[in-house]
Amino acid sequence: MSATDSTGETAMSGNTITPARAxxxxxxxxxxxxxxxxxxxxxxxxxxxxxxxxxxxxxxxxxxxxxxxxxxxxxxxxxxxxxxxxxxxxxxxxxxxVETVGTRDGAALMGVTPGRFTRFARLGLVIPVKWYVNRYRAVVWLYLAEEVRQFAAARENARLLTGRTPEGLRGQLEAGVDLRPRNWRGRHIGFELRQAGDPWAKAAVVASLLDTVRMAEIVPDPHERAHLDRLRPARPGNPAPGSPAAPIAARIMTAQDPDEIEWLRAELAQALTEARRHRPAPRVASVPPGGRLTVPVCPPAPADDAILPRTDPPGQHSATRPGPTRSRVMLGWLRRRET
Known part of the structure; x- marks a missing residue:
């Protein structure tokens, strides 16, 4: 299921998540x-x-x-x-x-314009390692400076740094490809899985990237869902529920592509099998009525290059084919309780 890459973290590709750096x-x-x-x-x-x-x-x-x-x-x-x-x-x-750069500084390291650097990131050629929401509610993506330097120094990338973007890549950009959120999720889940202490914690990591409707389909037992909720990792930046940053964080943290969702569903089912074998989930005194939580729908982000895009393309974590599939995904915000 896994293979090593050179990014230093993980990347989600089709139905595979690949842990990197031993x-x-x-x-x-x-x-x-x-x-x-x-x-x-x-x-x-x-x-x-x-x-x-x-x-x-x-x-x-x-x-x-x-x-x-x-x-x-x-x-x-x-x-x-x-x-x-x-x-x-x-x-x-x-x-x-651990040095990170934004779009402007990353472009300077590569010797390209900020617009070209952004296109590289949207195509999955450089992968964000962090992000934050600024005061304008725009998502600011950050990249490892060392990875940016390595990309610029690679001989096979020389043709991308000058001249026109190849036609195939231009077509994907025109179709709305933006792999930044998905590739960041790949790095994030790799880290959280390494830190998870037991099978239930690992299952909670996988579940944290699915909206509550899909998670309820896979985890019908409300006691198990409550246990996963308690163990789920905190969202980066830990935005307060109801804050302007909360729906944006929820959107970045929730799988969007059909193939990514299906992979996570399969991984969660397997993780649950291992967790149940390890020990049953504790029975809680009470659960929400019907065992379901309210699932808010995140509003679309304003149109801006730095704002989280509305769609991601299916397929691999670096762009290889055009034609993103648009889907409306109900996004959940679960309040995390300390265990």
Whole structure:
């Protein structure tokens, strides 16, 4: 089901999600007491990183974490801090791995216009690693600077950096191709699955990318759905329910393409089989009437190049064929409760 690529994270391609970078999977699984571990904020200071840089280093597998024995946020073993600090080129090399750029700076690194860089990203040729919603409710995509440099330096990409965009790629852009949300979801689910502690947590990661209607079809038991709801990862940026950023975050976090949805449905069914075999879901005192949650429909985002597009094309995570399939997908917002 998996294969390694060079992006340093994961990518979702058709019915496959491909974990990448072997060291990224090397998270510790044993629980460690606070006497031998550091809180993320303290670990960031010891590694000379800003907190956002530290969080990205964890996501990329550059800094490994362990669950805390008392629950709550994961922690960093003292031995891991010493290992990272002993690496050659510390701290500059570590900062280089987590450096991110937006469209303008990414274009400057490639030596192309911002418009051309955006087209590369929409086609899946460069893959976002982070995003945020600015005050204008526009989605700002961020990319790893090192990946941008590698793309620009690759000989096979030289023809894309100058001259006209090849006709096949132009056709896909004219048809509305935009793979940024889908490719980001591929990276996100890879990280969350590596951090998940048990089969139920892994199932919750997969379920978090499906809207509540589809999840209810696969998970008819309301107690199981409530358990998955409690375990689901927090949305990036953790926007407050009802805030302007909440529906945008929900849209990015919800699978849109039919083939992506079908892959997630199959993965969730398999994950549930393993989770039920591991242990039954706890029975909760109460569930929503009928065992269903309200599913709000996200309004379309304003038209802007940086705004989340309305459609993604089916097929692979890098654009290979035209003709996006438009579908209206009901998007769910589930409030996450601490476990």
């Amino acid at each position: 060291e990224a999977a090397g998270t510790f699984t044993g629980r460690t007491s606070s006497t031998s571990t550091l809180a993320p904020s303290r670990a960031a200071r010891e590694l000379d990183l800003r907190r956002g840089e530290f969080d990205l280093a964890v996501r990329l597998g550059r800094v490994r974490t362990v669950p805390h024995e008392a629950g709550g946020s994961r922690r960093v073993p003292r031995a891991e801090i010493d290992r990272v600090r002993a690496e050659e080129g510390f701290p500059e090399a570590l900062r280089g791995w």
